[in-house]
Amino acid sequence: MTSKKDMRRQDLIVPYVEPAKEKSDGDMTSTMASTLPMAAIFTRNKMIGWTAVVFALQSWLAETPEQKRTSTTPGYFSVGMAFMSLMVAYLPLFMPPPQNRAGAGSEAEAPSAVPLV
Known part of the structure; x- marks a missing residue:
């Protein structure tokens, strides 16, 4: 039988190095x-x-110093935009749209036909 000696060569062993993350x-x-x-x-x-x-909120709280340095918009700006989107969504509760009178058309409709005499 062959001996149980380790046959690997120490000079050929290459240690694992984790690849660097791409900036893109x-x-x-x-x-x-x-x-x-939006x-x-x-x-x-x-x-x-x-x-x-x-x-x-998650993106703002998880911001790294590298992201803060390279980002064009700060994290609190996206939070402000998100709250503004909620304001727009809930706006009809506080300022309901005007109701059209019965029989009155909207401004977007074509005018009614004039009868020929």
């Missing part, structure tokens, strides 16, 4: 924190607005 890796939470408020404002959807607030 995008942060998905900050992307969501900046795009969800979606909530356009759709006036309250659920998207609350989701935007949660993502914005």
Whole structure:
């Protein structure tokens, strides 16, 4: 039988080195924190607005010093935008839209036809 001696050569062993992260890796939470408020404002959807607030707070609290230094917008700006999207979503509760009178058309409609005499 062969001997149980370790046959590996010590001079050929290469230790594992974790690869460095690329700077182009995008942060998905900050992307969501900046795009969800816009979606909530356009759709006036309250659920998207609350989701935007949660993502914005998480992104702001998880900001690293590197992100603070290289980011174009600070974390509190995305939180402000998220709360503004909630304001827009809940605005009809405090300022209801004007009600049209019965029979009166809206300004966007074409004028009614004039009868020929």
